[in-house]
Amino acid sequence: MNNLFEKYNGLPVAQRIIIPLILMVVIGAGFWFLLIDPVRQDIDKQRQQLTEIDREKGRLEQLKKNRAVVLAQLEKLKRQLLIAQEKLPQDAEIPSLLQRIHNQAKTAGLEIMIFKRLPERPQQFYVEIPVEMELSGTYDELANFLYYIGRMTRIVNMKDLSMVRVGQGMASDGELKIKTRGTTFRYAKPNEG
Template sequence: MTMNDLIDRFNAYPLGQKVLAVFILMIGIFVGFLTLIYRPMQDEIAAAETQRSELQRELGRLKEISESRAEVVARLNDLERQLHIAREKLPVSAEIPSLLQRIHNQAKTAGLEINRFRRNEDIASEDFIEIPVEMELVGSFDEVANFFYFVGRMTRIVNVKDINVSRQASGLVADGQLEVSAKATTYRWKAN
């Protein structure tokens, strides 16, 4: 049967049957379209929308993690910087000879005469070790003040205590020189 035969047979039917046949054919095409194309597409669209919303939630979570990571990294960098500063002030290693040499050199630079500069026995406490140094210096008020100013400006922690100041007498008249005895103490972390 050819296409012409089908068209001739179709034309032989009355108009009502032709309209009904075309209507049934259109309904069949519509149902076929719905079941074979439209519904699977809608299911794919719904699945894609679900996946999209899940991915957006995941993206939001990852952005939040990224932002908090940036904050954590910034905080970590700040803490590392603070630790570096603390280690300069209170190091773990015993770089004490160079520190004592710097103090001794500063006393000389300030113009002080050093009568005694002696390191005493270390004193251990729970977290750190005290390193005391006894010193006796002779110089003018300005020289002594400059020396203590330098010690106070050092990056390392150095405490000066037990300061005794007396005027040095030479003959009948004091010449303005001061005799200073003090105990300087610096610290270092106790090695665990």
């Protein structure tokens, strides 16, 4: 070791200054790359994660604030769905609905000659259920029947209405032969629409 110091002391002054500087730079670089830089990179990574967590926290807080609004909208949609389900019957309710339409015609005083359920026509979200009807009665009885149909909770459309007077001339008793097509609806099952 003394030999090393003697060689060092034998060097010119410029080299004796440069060698410790180089050693300090090497030690400093080693210290930097082995200790400080990994810690700095870890700190940067942690800051990024903290920023992302803060962003996510803000988003979740916003969702929490909106939760009440979303729940209120959900309740409103549920009520609307119940109302729609009341107006659009399920499969099992169709026969009783058609029976009610039939009974409404009788209640109004119309004579039912034909009451025939036609094939269903699937649409995107619902299925149309047409019913062909031939009725006999007066104009007032027909008006009452249409009024009763319009007051039902279920949706029933009456279209293609044609009326022909049964009797001829002035002696006619006001009897009409009525042909019409009623259409009611039901929800389409997911694979139907």
